[in-house]
Amino acid sequence: MERILMAHGSGGRLSHELITSLFQKYLGNSFLNQMNDATILPGQEQLAITTDSFVVSPLFFRGGNIGRLAVCGTVNDLAVSGAAPMFLSLALILEEGLPIAELEQIIQSIAETAKEANIAIVCGDTKVVERGSADKLFINTTGIGYVSRTLVNPQQIQPGDVILVTGTIGDHEIAILSEREGLEFETPVTSDCAPLNGLIDCFFQTGVKCMRDPTRGGVATTLNELAQQGGVCMLLDEEALPILPGVKGACDMLGLDPLYLANEGKALVIVKPEAAETILHKMHSHPLGQGAAQIGVVMEGKPGLVLLKTPLGGKRILGMLEGEHLPRIC
Amino acid sequence: MKKSESWKKEMTLNAKKIYLNGIVQGVGFRPFVFKLAEELDIKGWVNNSSKGVTIHAEGESLDVFFQRLLSDAPPLAKILSIRSEEARAESYESFKITQSEAQQEADVLISPDVATCQDCLQDMAEENNRRFEYPFTNCTNCGPRYTIIRDVPYDRAQTTMSTFPMCEACGEEYQNPRDRRFHAQPVACKNCGPKVKLLDSSGQQLSGIGIEQLLQGGILAVKGLGGFHLVCDARNEQAIERLRKRKERGAKPFALMARSIEKARKEVKIENKQEELLLSPAAPIVILERVQNFSSSLPENIAPGIHTLGVMLPYTPLHHLLFKGPYDFLIVTSANLSGRPLIYRNEEALTALQGIADYFLVHDREIYHPCDDSVVQVIGEEPVFLRRARGYVPLPIVLTSSRFKKPLLGVGGDLKNAFCLAHNQRAFLSQYLGDLEGFETMERFQQELESFQRVVNITPSVIAHDKHPNYYSTRFAQEEDYPKLPVQHHHAHLVSVLGEWNISEPTLGIICDGTGFGSDHCIWGFEVLYGNAASCERLGHLEYLPLPGGDAGVKHPLRIAYAYLKTLLAEEDWLKTLPLWKSFSQNERQILDRQLEKKIQVFQTSSAGRLFDAVSGLMGICTEVTYEGQAAIELESEAARFFKQSLSESTDGRAEVISEYPFELRTEEGEYILGVAPLFKSMVLDLTQGISRGKIAYRFHLTMARAIAELAKKFQKEGFLALSGGVFQNKLLTELVLQNLETTNLKVIRSRTLPPGDGGLAFGQVLIANEVL
Numbered sequence A: 001m002e003r004i005l006m007a008h009g010s011g012g013r014l015s016h017e018l019i020t021s022l023f024q025k026y027l028g029n030s031f032l033n034q035m036n037d038a039t040i041l042p043g044q045e046q047l048a049i050t051t052d053s054f055v056v057s058p059l060f061f062r063g064g065n066i067g068r069l070a071v072c073g074t075v076n077d078l079a080v081s082g083a084a085p086m087f088l089s090l091a092l093i094l095e096e097g098l099p100i101a102e103l104e105q106i107i108q109s110i111a112e113t114a115k116e117a118n119i120a121i122v123c124g125d126t127k128v129v130e131r132g133s134a135d136k137l138f139i140n141t142t143g144i145g146y147v148s149r150t151l152v153n154p155q156q157i158q159p160g161d162v163i164l165v166t167g168t169i170g171d172h173e174i175a176i177l178s179e180r181e182g183l184e185f186e187t188p189v190t191s192d193c194a195p196l197n198g199l200i201d202c203f204f205q206t207g208v209k210c211m212r213d214p215t216r217g218g219v220a221t222t223l224n225e226l227a228q229q230g231g232v233c234m235l236l237d238e239e240a241l242p243i244l245p246g247v248k249g250a251c252d253m254l255g256l257d258p259l260y261l262a263n264e265g266k267a268l269v270i271v272k273p274e275a276a277e278t279i280l281h282k283m284h285s286h287p288l289g290q291g292a293a294q295i296g297v298v299m300e301g302k303p304g305l306v307l308l309k310t311p312l313g314g315k316r317i318l319g320m321l322e323g324e325h326l327p328r329i330c
Numbered sequence B: 001m002k003k004s005e006s007w008k009k010e011m012t013l014n015a016k017k018i019y020l021n022g023i024v025q026g027v028g029f030r031p032f033v034f035k036l037a038e039e040l041d042i043k044g045w046v047n048n049s050s051k052g053v054t055i056h057a058e059g060e061s062l063d064v065f066f067q068r069l070l071s072d073a074p075p076l077a078k079i080l081s082i083r084s085e086e087a088r089a090e091s092y093e094s095f096k097i098t099q100s101e102a103q104q105e106a107d108v109l110i111s112p113d114v115a116t117c118q119d120c121l122q123d124m125a126e127e128n129n130r131r132f133e134y135p136f137t138n139c140t141n142c143g144p145r146y147t148i149i150r151d152v153p154y155d156r157a158q159t160t161m162s163t164f165p166m167c168e169a170c171g172e173e174y175q176n177p178r179d180r181r182f183h184a185q186p187v188a189c190k191n192c193g194p195k196v197k198l199l200d201s202s203g204q205q206l207s208g209i210g211i212e213q214l215l216q217g218g219i220l221a222v223k224g225l226g227g228f229h230l231v232c233d234a235r236n237e238q239a240i241e242r243l244r245k246r247k248e249r250g251a252k253p254f255a256l257m258a259r260s261i262e263k264a265r266k267e268v269k270i271e272n273k274q275e276e277l278l279l280s281p282a283a284p285i286v287i288l289e290r291v292q293n294f295s296s297s298l299p300e301n302i303a304p305g306i307h308t309l310g311v312m313l314p315y316t317p318l319h320h321l322l323f324k325g326p327y328d329f330l331i332v333t334s335a336n337l338s339g340r341p342l343i344y345r346n347e348e349a350l351t352a353l354q355g356i357a358d359y360f361l362v363h364d365r366e367i368y369h370p371c372d373d374s375v376v377q378v379i380g381e382e383p384v385f386l387r388r389a390r391g392y393v394p395l396p397i398v399l400t401s402s403r404f405k406k407p408l409l410g411v412g413g414d415l416k417n418a419f420c421l422a423h424n425q426r427a428f429l430s431q432y433l434g435d436l437e438g439f440e441t442m443e444r445f446q447q448e449l450e451s452f453q454r455v456v457n458i459t460p461s462v463i464a465h466d467k468h469p470n471y472y473s474t475r476f477a478q479e480e481d482y483p484k485l486p487v488q489h490h491h492a493h494l495v496s497v498l499g500e501w502n503i504s505e506p507t508l509g510i511i512c513d514g515t516g517f518g519s520d521h522c523i524w525g526f527e528v529l530y531g532n533a534a535s536c537e538r539l540g541h542l543e544y545l546p547l548p549g550g551d552a553g554v555k556h557p558l559r560i561a562y563a564y565l566k567t568l569l570a571e572e573d574w575l576k577t578l579p580l581w582k583s584f585s586q587n588e589r590q591i592l593d594r595q596l597e598k599k600i601q602v603f604q605t606s607s608a609g610r611l612f613d614a615v616s617g618l619m620g621i622c623t624e625v626t627y628e629g630q631a632a633i634e635l636e637s638e639a640a641r642f643f644k645q646s647l648s649e650s651t652d653g654r655a656e657v658i659s660e661y662p663f664e665l666r667t668e669e670g671e672y673i674l675g676v677a678p679l680f681k682s683m684v685l686d687l688t689q690g691i692s693r694g695k696i697a698y699r700f701h702l703t704m705a706r707a708i709a710e711l712a713k714k715f716q717k718e719g720f721l722a723l724s725g726g727v728f729q730n731k732l733l734t735e736l737v738l739q740n741l742e743t744t745n746l747k748v749i750r751s752r753t754l755p756p757g758d759g760g761l762a763f764g765q766v767l768i769a770n771e772v773l
Ligand SMILES: [Fe+3]
Pocket: A330, B413, B489, B493, B513, B514, B515, B516, B725, B726, B757, B758
């Protein structure tokens, strides 16, 4: 009776339910249960490992393509886990009929991005499936990195800590959406897709407690996860959110909330209050951190609760991404 | 037969125990019993307990005594049950009021707050009276009740008056059964009671109560019965503008307080029913039609674009004192910040209202249950609640033919939230709380949910909530440990009406509403339903139309209009001819087109509210919504004004015959679908031919009324027809529907004591949960 819905893959509440009720239930172990972007493996030299699959449509979009995305996604999961990304696997599932020229363009892009991220592609695999069994091209990448710095886990997040984001939010999803649906906004939006390890190297210092990349489900869903894992309450300031006018305009038109839109080149960084200013300053000195901003604080309060302070001064609960934003006004 | 026999038997007894229940505390009931007993030479005693009032009566005229208990009861008393049994005569020598017994289970109803009575006003007016100009004068017939009660039984110690020990004079009144203030729990005077204080925005105390400041155009935050109001001189356009700006209130109308009903008549039309409401103990805000008045002292910015004004009369001594100033109308609007709940504590007012109020008129009697003013409009000769709060809460709705098997909680909807606690014969609806999207409102909801349980003595064991997965109320319910039941929104609307009328048979209902989550995952809002609490079937609905952008789209009636026209008509019929579309940029239109074509964030809806929004947008009446329902309210105003004018212009007092627009009723998969393409086609034609917006708006109302009547008649020719949903707060539409059905055998039933909108939803939810259990 129950079946997989698209929302099970959206990174929102249903994705979470799937993870806890199925994957964790059957596969759970001390590694998987870290429930972080990358898993830290024990050993003389601590390793971090992560894997991700990429199924974006369209393959090419303003600011990137599926290849660049496949490198960045895995690199970023390692980087926000405190690891220096080292090795990458590359598995391709190709649909019969995919133009070789497109594939070549994507592979070139993978090479460039890997270079930019300073990571080596060390193994790979290719499968071709019949027309209709896949949508043009799916990519899976697994990344391994050396743990280069100790990050505190979400349990250490404390009231008083400060929430930073490394730049404008929602760019990626609006770029993809306008490309896919042929929406021509007055100010076109470019995906933020980029490897973050360089930026993180630039600003990292003591006082950084936790980092996450707010991909599917956006800033709101990612912070919900952190607030839950850390047993804390968070308060965001709507007026402090860095949002490009083009993204804002698109959201107003379509009735979308930028806090729930996917990013592919941004990190949420939770820091000790005394370190916030320096870290923010360092972020601003890096090309990928130009739009960095303090967007909120960690507070005493109901564990797992994420609130948004609106420009009128009231607060609103930011839940996890639900299936869709069904109208509520009666 | 049997009944009269046992009645006779009782009459021959010379001693009786009588048990009464209902609102019998804090309303002067025991002094009334005492005086009646003295008059009829009855001996014995009366006492109050958490179970109600018990009387031991001995004497000759027990039958008269019993009858007059019912017929002569004090005005505020509400007797829900009376039972008597024989007792042994104890040969008492007098009649006494004895001490209250504390008992385990409370079963006494708490009275709502009551507007200041004439006797108390008299006390306040007499210079040699102890309570001359005392702003907290009250008696058993008037004053605060629900808003100051912490717990039952209703006793001074359980109210926020507990911090004011009575002075000797007050104590004597309180003890004296012959006094109007006998056991009036909030009794107080200048010597012992609460005091007011006028502060400026820096906290500096000023003399007076702010009349001077009002006259100079100042904005006062005034602590009232259920919370703070923001008050300014209603003649002062600049002051009103300032208040509007500071409160970031958009175009939402402000309520007025009028010195008296006579003064009010200079600005608004008041008929019998409305007068009755204005003067009632609940003293609600009544929505009244403005009179065409060129000498009006009231500026347009009180209620921009609307043909009505919300008016109430002073209902606390402090209000009466404020009207010592030389004005007849004050703006008196709830002091809450946009999206946040009513402010009711001094400290909060002093901080949150900084920058909004210039002065603060506070007092030291604490408010325990914050409670907004109620808002009522007379529609089709009956009062219809737009907001139910002060003066009505916590009166129960009493079931006569069924009962709630378990203690139940209905959490209501998200907007205009009010929850409902129900058990046995009674359902108690909380006061209006606001939109639960606001975190502070959600906190208020939780706070009131907890304290309301004590007031009505119901601890729920099952929760009913709306089916909408993203409602904050739904999420709240899901986090609770009790068993829960999701209820379809419009089913709850239907059953709420049936419950009020104590109808349990399946009944036909037409629900015209904003948006609610439908069983088919579409967004419903104009539904023909047939059913009762146990089950419900959808017989028909307005055709599905696309709502682009969901809630964001609702703020832009132009976009809704565009989406509807694009779906219903061929572009050449309307696109070029409607100058309105110039307000869209080329790019905006392009995106809207793509959005509709690709169905990005586009919801299929049968909403009646959105249809009104679309029509309002189509005519350019409302193009940007700044408060809930604005587009539809302004559309109704436009239509009502047109109708009134056409009446006055016609020589014989009869308006020109204006016909409906065409519409279509078709069947699809066994359901009746109301098609509106012909309607839009005609409206567009009228618009392009320069017909006035008022006339088109009026014809649109006529058409919807006819469509509702026709739909009903498709299913049955006689019997009950329930009308519910927020759209039936539209007076013009509702009265036109009633006219349409006047000559039929269909009997229309509507909400009577609850709002037809989402404010009454929770009652429907508990009734449905009760059946499913
Ligand atoms: Fe509703």
